[in-house]
Amino acid sequence: MEEKLRDCESDDHHSMHLMQATKPQSDSSMTNDRSNSLEASCFTQSWRPDVQLTPSSQVKDLVYDRSVQSPESLPMDLLEYVCLSYMSQTLTWLEQGDNLQYARSGHWKLYMQWIRRCLDEHPSFDSKDLVAEANLKAARDEIASSESGSVVLTMIDVIGKNLRQIFMRETETLQLMVEGDLHRFYRSAFGISANRNIAEFIGLLADKNQGLSVLEIGGGSGGTTYNVLERLRNADGTSKAAKYRFTDVSPGFLAKAADKFSRDAAIMEFSKWNSS
Numbered sequence: 001m002e003e004k005l006r007d008c009e010s011d012d013h014h015s016m017h018l019m020q021a022t023k024p025q026s027d028s029s030m031t032n033d034r035s036n037s038l039e040a041s042c043f044t045q046s047w048r049p050d051v052q053l054t055p056s057s058q059v060k061d062l063v064y065d066r067s068v069q070s071p072e073s074l075p076m077d078l079l080e081y082v083c084l085s086y087m088s089q090t091l092t093w094l095e096q097g098d099n100l101q102y103a104r105s106g107h108w109k110l111y112m113q114w115i116r117r118c119l120d121e122h123p124s125f126d127s128k129d130l131v132a133e134a135n136l137k138a139a140r141d142e143i144a145s146s147e148s149g150s151v152v153l154t155m156i157d158v159i160g161k162n163l164r165q166i167f168m169r170e171t172e173t174l175q176l177m178v179e180g181d182l183h184r185f186y187r188s189a190f191g192i193s194a195n196r197n198i199a200e201f202i203g204l205l206a207d208k209n210q211g212l213s214v215l216e217i218g219g220g221s222g223g224t225t226y227n228v229l230e231r232l233r234n235a236d237g238t239s240k241a242a243k244y245r246f247t248d249v250s251p252g253f254l255a256k257a258a259d260k261f262s263r264d265a266a267i268m269e270f271s272k273w274n275s276s
């Protein structure tokens with residue numbers, strides 16, 4: 001196979017590459033076939049912007065997922081309301097008896113100060129108030145009415161209900177997040193566009209450099225991995241990548257990831273890696 005790479009400058013802002021694979025022609029009688037197939041290729045070739053020729057200031061525009069709702073249309077205020085309720089209960093508890101001992105230093109202290117600041121910014125919020133209770137129920141119902149909202153609500157609940165245990169060091173936040181379905185959260189919580197943006201960026205690199213190798217550090221529950229692997233998939237199910245090394249400092253994630261991404265077993269490698 002002879003590979004032709006055709007560059008064309010479409011305007012000042014975008015450079016495009018068309019990767020076109022053609023078979024070497026040994027017989028001149030095939031000229032017509034060739035020209036027919038080139039014509040047909042207009043309908044079958046995918047044109048993609050070349051990220052390596054695009055100024056970094058414009059890469060964001062290329063990969064940014066425009067399907068994500070704008071922050072204004074997300075019920076962030078409703079989510080905040082639900083969080084404030086758990087934070088208020090936790091602060092009340094912290095300020096009782098000897099409980100301040102759990103927030104005396106380090107990030108525990110910063111965490112408590114942040115909770116206090118958030119509540120100070122909402123002086124009218126009183127979780128014991130009947131109106132607040134009704135508002136809370138309405139907020140929860142509205143958030144839960146969408147799939148992506150219910151994923152976030154599940155995560156808020158699992159953390160919120162265990163905030164005391166977290167302060168008392170009786171439970172690990174990450175463990176709770178895994179129980180709250182961290183993988184599903186990274187895949188479908190609203191406002192989560194980073195994974196799709198990363199996937200699109202790597203996909204654009206792979207469109208030009210077939211057979212690339214990917215190293216993921218801190219792969220965790222595999223939310224990013226899933227999006228990247230799907231973006232790298234060819235029509236026949238194979239991958240545009242030759243190798244994908246999934247790493248995390250917590251070995252517990254590795255076996256789960258190997259299970260999850262068995263479809264791409266031919267290119268996957270899993271190893272423990274501490275980046276610090």
Ligand SMILES: C[S@@+](CC[C@H](N)C(=O)[O-])C[C@H]1O[C@@H](n2cnc3c(N)ncnc32)[C@H](O)[C@@H]1O
Nearest residue numbers: 186218219220221222223224249273274275276
């Ligand atoms: C935000 S989470 C992972 C997000 C991931 N994209 C996902 O979809 O689950 C960050 C991950 O980095 C890992 N991590 C934290 N410190 C690390 C380190 N020093 N080296 C490598 N991985 C680390 C954590 O174990 C965790 O899985």
